[in-house]
Amino acid sequence: MAGTGSIAGPAAASPAVTVDDPIIRIYRNIVGILDLSPRVMRSTLDKECDDKQSNETYRQLMERRRGSAYSNGEWKNLMGFSWKILEASKTPTSLDVTPLFLLLTKLFDLGKGDIVREHAALIVKLRAVKDLRNDIMHDLYNAVDAQKFTELTTVLVELVREAGRFYALSQADVDAEVQSLNNEIEIVKRMDSQSIYFWCTRLASSGKQAVGLLWEAKLEYEKLSLNEDTVQRQTVFHALDVNVQETGRGKTVSYTEIFEAHEKVMVVSGIAGAGKTTLVKNIVLQFFNTQETAPDYLRSFNQLIFFQCRDRTTPTLSDVIQQHYEDLCKELSKENVLMALLRLDVLFIIDGFDEVNESSRKVVIEIIEKTWRRNCRVLITTRPHAVKEELAPLLKPYDVSFTQYEILSLTKLADQLTFLRRYEMSMCGGAQVGAITRSFESLSEDVRSLFTEPINLVHFCEMHKHFAEEISSWRTPGDVAPVKLRLYRKLISAKLAGSIDEDLDVLVDDVFALIGAEALELLRDNVVTISEAELRTIKRRCQGKMKGEDKFDPAVVLSVLLKDHKPLDLNQNSSYQFKHKSEQEMFAGHYIVQCIIGGSADLLHIILGVSKEGMSR
Numbered sequence: 001m002a003g004t005g006s007i008a009g010p011a012a013a014s015p016a017v018t019v020d021d022p023i024i025r026i027y028r029n030i031v032g033i034l035d036l037s038p039r040v041m042r043s044t045l046d047k048e049c050d051d052k053q054s055n056e057t058y059r060q061l062m063e064r065r066r067g068s069a070y071s072n073g074e075w076k077n078l079m080g081f082s083w084k085i086l087e088a089s090k091t092p093t094s095l096d097v098t099p100l101f102l103l104l105t106k107l108f109d110l111g112k113g114d115i116v117r118e119h120a121a122l123i124v125k126l127r128a129v130k131d132l133r134n135d136i137m138h139d140l141y142n143a144v145d146a147q148k149f150t151e152l153t154t155v156l157v158e159l160v161r162e163a164g165r166f167y168a169l170s171q172a173d174v175d176a177e178v179q180s181l182n183n184e185i186e187i188v189k190r191m192d193s194q195s196i197y198f199w200c201t202r203l204a205s206s207g208k209q210a211v212g213l214l215w216e217a218k219l220e221y222e223k224l225s226l227n228e229d230t231v232q233r234q235t236v237f238h239a240l241d242v243n244v245q246e247t248g249r250g251k252t253v254s255y256t257e258i259f260e261a262h263e264k265v266m267v268v269s270g271i272a273g274a275g276k277t278t279l280v281k282n283i284v285l286q287f288f289n290t291q292e293t294a295p296d297y298l299r300s301f302n303q304l305i306f307f308q309c310r311d312r313t314t315p316t317l318s319d320v321i322q323q324h325y326e327d328l329c330k331e332l333s334k335e336n337v338l339m340a341l342l343r344l345d346v347l348f349i350i351d352g353f354d355e356v357n358e359s360s361r362k363v364v365i366e367i368i369e370k371t372w373r374r375n376c377r378v379l380i381t382t383r384p385h386a387v388k389e390e391l392a393p394l395l396k397p398y399d400v401s402f403t404q405y406e407i408l409s410l411t412k413l414a415d416q417l418t419f420l421r422r423y424e425m426s427m428c429g430g431a432q433v434g435a436i437t438r439s440f441e442s443l444s445e446d447v448r449s450l451f452t453e454p455i456n457l458v459h460f461c462e463m464h465k466h467f468a469e470e471i472s473s474w475r476t477p478g479d480v481a482p483v484k485l486r487l488y489r490k491l492i493s494a495k496l497a498g499s500i501d502e503d504l505d506v507l508v509d510d511v512f513a514l515i516g517a518e519a520l521e522l523l524r525d526n527v528v529t530i531s532e533a534e535l536r537t538i539k540r541r542c543q544g545k546m547k548g549e550d551k552f553d554p555a556v557v558l559s560v561l562l563k564d565h566k567p568l569d570l571n572q573n574s575s576y577q578f579k580h581k582s583e584q585e586m587f588a589g590h591y592i593v594q595c596i597i598g599g600s601a602d603l604l605h606i607i608l609g610v611s612k613e614g615m616s617r
C-alpha cells in the first residue's frame with residue numbers, strides 16, 4: 001500500500017501485537033491521522049476545486065473566485081501559520097489535515113459562482129476529523145485510546161458520503177470510494193513495522209519521555225556564575241514580557257504569546273544577559289515537565305528539539321536527532337527517525353543564533369529547509385545585531401519570514417524586587433530574606449538603572465553576598481563595574497591562597513591579562529566554546545606565565561572562570577565556556593582597557609584580526 005509510507009525493502013513480518021497492545025492502538029491512530037485523514041480530505045478538496053487550473057496556486061484560485069486579490073496581511077489573518085504553504089501549493093499532495101481544513105472552510109465561505117450551497121453538514125464532518133487530529137497528536141492519553149480510531153474511521157466514511165451528497169456524485173461512485181477506504185482501514189489494522197508511521201508511533205509513545213529525562217538532568221538546576229550557589233531554574237524563573245516588532249506599535253505581550261504569531265518562525269531578540277537562553281531553557285523544562293501537563297501555549301507540539309548555535313561538534317540535523325533519541329536511533333537509523341519526526345508537530349528551538357559558526361549554520365539551514373512545509377515551528381533566539389546582518393539574509397533564499405519579539409528590560413522597581421526576591425529565597429534557603437531587596441531599594445535611581453537586565457540583577461545578588469558593605473557606599477554608576485572584577489579577584493585569590501608564595505595581586509593581574517587576551521581572540525572569531533585541546537593550550541600559557549611557581553595549578557584558576565560544558569553525546573569530549581558570554585566580553589574589555597592604559601602597541605591588530613604587517617599597510 002503506497003499510503004502507509006513503508007520505509008524500504010520488503011515488508012518484515014509484523015510484530016505479534018494485539019489490540020490490547022498500546023503500540024498498535026497508537027499506530028492505528030497515527031496512520032489514521034497522518035495518512036488516511038489527509039487522503040480523504042484531499043479527495044474532497046479535489047472535488048471542490050474542479051475548476052482549478054493546474055498552474056494555479058490555492059491562493060490564486062481563491063482570488064479568482066473572490067474577484068480580487070488578498071493583501072498579504074489579509075491572507076495571513078485568514079490562513080494563520082498555514083498561509084505560506086497555501087500560498088505556494090498547487091496540488092494537495094503535501095497538505096495535511098490542518099491546512100486542508102482551513103482551505104476547505106475558507107473556500108466554502110467564498111462560495112462558487114452563483115451556485116447556492118449548503119455546506120454546514122460537510123463542515124461538521126471536516127471539523128470532526130480536525131478535532132480528532134488535534135486530540136490524538138497533542139495528547140498521548142488520546143493517542144493510546146482505541147475508541148479514537150473507531151471514531152475516526154466512522155467519521156471518515158461519513159465524510160466521504162457527505163461529500164458525495166454535497167457534490168451530487170452517483171451512488172456507485174460514492175460506494176466505490178467507501179469500499180476503497182474500508183479496505184485501507186483493514187490494512188491499517190495490521191501493523192507494518194517497516195512503515196514510517198510505525199516509527200512515528202514509537203516517537204509518539206516514548207520519544208518525549210526519553211528526551212524529557214535528558215533535558216531535566218541537564219537543565220533543572222542553574223549554577224550561578226560568580227560563586228558556587230545553585231538554584232532550581234524553574235523556581236527562580238521570572239516570566240518575561242516581550243515586545244512584538246511586527247506591529248510597529250510596540251505591543252507588549254507575555255512570552256507565552258509568541259506562539260500566536262502567524263509565521264512559523266519566531267525570533268526572540270535581546271541584548272546580552274536579557275534572558276534569551278533562560279527563556280528557552282524554561283520552555284524546554286515546561287514542555288517536558290512530568291509532574292504537570294504541558295501549558296496551553298505548548299500543547300500543540302508533541303516533540304521538542306533544542307539546539308544551541310555555539311555547538312561546534314554536531315554537523316547535521318540527524319546528529320542532533322541522534323543526541324535526543326539515542327536509543328531509538330540505534331534501532332532504526334538517525335535519518336529514519338528524523339524522517340518520522342518531521343511528520344509530527346515539532347517545536348525546534350535554536351538558541352543563540354548570534355553565536356552561529358560554520359558547522360552550526362549548516363544545522364540551522366537544514367532545520368529551516370526541512371520544516372517549512374511541515375507542521376513544525378521554529379523558535380530562534382539571538383542578540384539583535386544578528387537579526388538584520390545574519391539571520392534575515394540566511395532565511396531569505398528559503399523565502400521564510402518570521403515574527404520578531406524583543407525581550408523587554410526590567411525597568412520597574414517592583415519587577416526588579418520581585419526578581420531579586422526569588423533568587424534571594426533560593427540562595428539563602430528562605431532564611432534572612434529581605435537583605436538583598438532592601439539593599440537594592442536603598443540605591444539611587446541612577447545606580448539602579450544599571451540593573452535592568454536579568455544577568456545584572458543576578459550579579460547584584462552575588463555581589464551582595466560578598467561585598468554587602470561596599471554596596472551601601474555606591475553613589476554613581478561608575479562605582480559598580482569594578483566590583484564584579486574584584487569579586488573574581490577575590491574568588492581566585494581564595495583558591496590560590498596557601499599554595500602560592502608570590503604576591504597574589506600580581507599573579508591575578510597576570511591571569512586576568514592572559515584570560516582577557518584569550519577571551520578577546522575567541523570573540524574575534526565568534527567562538528564561545530573552548531575545546532579540550534584549546535584548553536590545554538590556555539593552561540600551558542598560564543603555566544608559562546607562572547614559571548617558578550611549582551605549586552601553581554592553572555586548572556584551579558580556570559575553574560573559577562570557566563565552566564565545563566558536557567556534550568549531549570557522552571562519547572564526545574567536553575568543551576568549556578566562560579560562565580556567561582557577557583563575562584567573556586567583560587574580561588576581553590578589561591584586557592583592552594589594560595592594554596590602552598599600558599600603551600600596548602600590539603592591541604589594535606589583535607582586535608581587528610589582521611597581522612601586524614597588515615596593520616602597517
Ligand SMILES: Nc1ncnc2c1ncn2[C@@H]1O[C@H](COP(=O)(O)OP(=O)(O)OP(=O)(O)O)[C@@H](O)[C@H]1O
Pocket residue numbers: 222236237238239240270271272273274275276277278279352383454455456458580581582
Ligand atoms: N527570566 C529569568 N528569570 C530568572 N533569571 C533569569 C531570567 N533571565 C535571565 N536570568 C538570569 O540571567 C542570566 C543570563 O541570562 P541568559 O543567559 O538567558 O541571557 P542571554 O540573553 O541568553 O545572554 P547572551 O546574549 O549574553 O547569551 C541567567 O544565567 C540567569 O541567571
